[in-house]
Amino acid sequence: EAGVAQSPRYKIIEKRQSVAFWCNPISGHATLYWYQQILGQGPKLLIQFQNNGVVDDSQLPKDRFSAERLKGVDSTLKIQPAKLEDSAVYLCASSLSFLRNEQFFGPGTRLTVL
Amino acid sequence: AQKVTQAQTEISVVEKEDVTLDCVYETRDTTYYLFWYKQPPSGELVFLIRRNSFDEQNEISGRYSWNFQKSTSSFNFTITASQVVDSAVYFCALSPMEYGNKLVFGAGTILRVKS
Numbered sequence: 001e002a003g004v005a006q007s008p009r010y011k012i013i014e015k016r017q018s019v020a021f022w023c024n025p026i027s028g029h030a031t032l033y034w035y036q037q038i039l040g041q042g043p044k045l046l047i048q049f050q051n052n053g054v055v056d057d058s059q060l061p062k063d064r065f066s067a068e069r070l071k072g073v074d075s076t077l078k079i080q081p082a083k084l085e086d087s088a089v090y091l092c093a094s095s096l097s098f099l100r101n102e103q104f105f106g107p108g109t110r111l112t113v114l
Numbered sequence: 115a116q117k118v119t120q121a122q123t124e125i126s127v128v129e130k131e132d133v134t135l136d137c138v139y140e141t142r143d144t145t146y147y148l149f150w151y152k153q154p155p156s157g158e159l160v161f162l163i164r165r166n167s168f169d170e171q172n173e174i175s176g177r178y179s180w181n182f183q184k185s186t187s188s189f190n191f192t193i194t195a196s197q198v199v200d201s202a203v204y205f206c207a208l209s210p211m212e213y214g215n216k217l218v219f220g221a222g223t224i225l226r227v228k229s
Contacts (some may be wrong), residue, residue, distance in 0.1 A: 033216070042118075042205050042219030043159070046185035056216055089157065101147065101215040 002026065004106035006092050012112045018080040021109045025073070025094030031055075033103060034067055034077050035091040043091055049075065050097075079111075087113045115130040116141045118208050118220035126226045127196050135191045137206030137225045143167075148182065148189045153203040153222070165189065166211070196227045 003025040013019050030051050035043035046065065047057040052072040060067070064083070069075040079086055085110050089110050093103040117140040127133045139148065163173065165182050169183040173180045177194045193200055202226050206215040 031215075040221070042207075042221050043217070044219070045216045048216055053138070091159065093159075095215075099215070101209055101217075102149075102161055102163060102164055103217060105151075107158045110157075 004092055004094055004104055006039055006090075006106035006109055008109055009107060010112075012114065013085055015113050016081040018078065019082055019111060020076050020078045021090050021092075021094030021111075023075045023077070023106060025027050025075075025092070026104055028096065029094035029104075030072075030097050031095045031101075032075050033056055033093040033095075034075070035093065037089045037091055037108070039088070046077070082111075082113045084113050087111055116143070116146075116208050116218045118206050118209065118218055119222050120204075120206055120220035122223045123221075124224040124226070126228065129198060129227055129229050130195050132192060132194050133213050133225065133227075134198050135193075135206075135225065137188050137189045137191065137205050137220060139189065139206070139208045141208060141210070143210045147205040147209040147211060148214070149217065150180065150189075150191050151205045151207065151210065151219075154206065155202070159205070164194075193225075196225075198227050201225060201227045 032049045034046045037043040046060045047067045048055040049069040052069050067077045089108040091108045092106045095103045119138045146167045148165045150218045152160045182184045203222045205222045206220045209215050
């Protein structure tokens with residue numbers, strides 16, 4: 001069974017530029033999560049989707065971050081414009097449903113904002 | 115509010131030593147899940163275990179064992195006879211049994227196993 005796929009693996013941008021990350025969850029997984037992991041910290045949930053609907057985006061900085069999961073499968077997370085403090089690893093995870101919540105994580109995208 | 119505390123920032127052991135990673139949590143929910151994840155140098159978080167708040171039985175899986183004590187709000191993880199491949203960052207996490215089930219992670223413990 002294929003795992004959670006993410007791309008790109010690494011991205012370096014200048015501050016104020018835009019960037020987008022892509023995630024393809026495990027086939028059949030209805031719930032998709034985006035986490036931000038700053039160096040030396042545990043992952044922090046940014047947004048959670050159930051199919052193509054948003055369940056929780058309370059910690060998403062909505063002035064600059066946006067995410068969508070239009071067809072209920074893959075998802076994109078966008079930052080526009082990026083700030084220095086956005087440098088982090090962005091992890092995507094999926095689970096069968098919100099009830100079956102063992103979350104399986106992708107390899108992450110390491111973002112460096114200069 | 116939910117919170118997970120992993121007080122040990124970094125632990126170093128010599129191969130074959132036993133090591134225990136501590137996890138203390140805070141929650142007002144009466145029902146919840148607790149997790150442990152491993153993050154090797156490659157960066158991908160690997161699921162190790164999930165326990166629900168109704169089940170305080172200890173669990174053993176090979177060299178890994180987990181001790182859940184609701185009375186002290188702790189969910190500690192022990193690796194027996196550690197190996198170099200166990201070197202990683204280990205995260206404890208908490209999730210309420212409600213719609214959403216988001217994970218709240220601790221800051222992680224870096225485990226270094228030396229040969």
